[in-house]
């Protein structure tokens with residue numbers, strides 16, 4: 133079933149990580165259309181810091197995967213905080229109708245058959261394919277949402293509640309879901325949970341709102357004090373400027389049920405002082421994924437006083453994405469966004485400003501219909 137079915141998609145792509153900040157408008161062939169696939173005509177797309185790491189190829193020692201792909205484009209489009217309407221669906225798609233509005237995050241495929249998929253952990257499926265820069269079994273490298281259209285498995289497209297604006301839903305699809313999942317999983321069943329959020333950027337600012345909506349007492353950690361007022365407005369109850377005051381290291385000992393690190397670099401992370409701030413057997417989780425050469429500076433003795441655990445978390449499940457959207461609807465929280473109309477100049481502006489940390493607190497590329505004539 134198709135409406136306005138495009139044989140080629142258009143998007144902003146790079147072929148060289150040295151030109152990461154200059155994606156150019158290109159046309160390309162979408163991946164093979166599977167029976168459970170959906171084509172989304174895109175309305176808007178958030179800009180996530182993961183895209184900077186991917187475009188610069190900072191997480192990998194190999195060349196960009198698209199350059200050696202067996203078929204499909206030899207260029208790379210990123211974008212994975214997508215909202216739009218369904219314009220085509222495979223013959224086995226029953227959960228959606230043409231015209232319905234859906235969101236798509238950083239995952240576009242999983243097998244839906246393994247133990248992880250069957251336990252609402254499809255983000256950890258060994259066959260998982262990301263929405264961009266990720267290779268399908270047939271060799272096609274996925275192309276993301278700075279584009280006219282995107283193709284993904286129906287399971288990873290989430291129904292958007294009528295009352296929510298697309299531009300506010302976009303950032304929830306990757307950044308919001310990535311922080312919702314570990315916060316929910318780690319405070320469930322705890323009375324008066326206390327959560328620390330480190331790094332008040334795209335993910336961190338949504339983490340403050342989400343932890344607050346889930347009933348936690350929230351402490352925001354930022355390198356400086358410039359974001360204090362904003363963080364308190366977002367719903368933080370306490371604020372720590374880690375480079376400006378030192379009292380926190382004593383003040384917060386034995387305080388948190390969860391420390392969620394959303395910082396994109398470990399350079400300013402004082403891990404040896406943070407771990408004692410956890411209550412007994414609680415977790416420090418890093419959703420922040422820095423450059424491949426960065427490491428944790430960590431002394432094993434720091435685990436000893438409270439039996440704490442350190443780990444990570446990836447994206448979230450479909451079930452959690454749907455829960456997050458209804459939480460946003462119920463509590464009325466919205467990501468703080470800055471809109472940029474999509475174009476070559478707009479994509480350049482969003483990427484370079486995010487790279488400089490000049491964002492409050494998430495860029496969303498908008499006006500796709502106008503630009504792509506869709």
Ligand code: NDP
Pocket residue numbers: 179180181182183185306307310330331332333334335336353354355356359394395396397398399400418419420421422445446447486489493
């Ligand atoms: P942003 O750039 O919007 O925010 C990052 C924040 O990190 C900044 O606001 C800043 O907070 C803090 N920070 C600490 N040190 C540095 C530094 N040296 N340079 C710049 N910022 C620094 O990024 P996003 O929120 O979009 O992404 C955060 C991280 O999460 C990235 O590493 C991204 O790849 C990762 N990510 C992981 C996912 C997962 O599944 N695990 C999914 C999506 C993203 P402050 O000023 O308050 O100190």
Ligand code: ZN
Pocket residue numbers: 180181182183212238306307
């Ligand atoms: Zn992301």
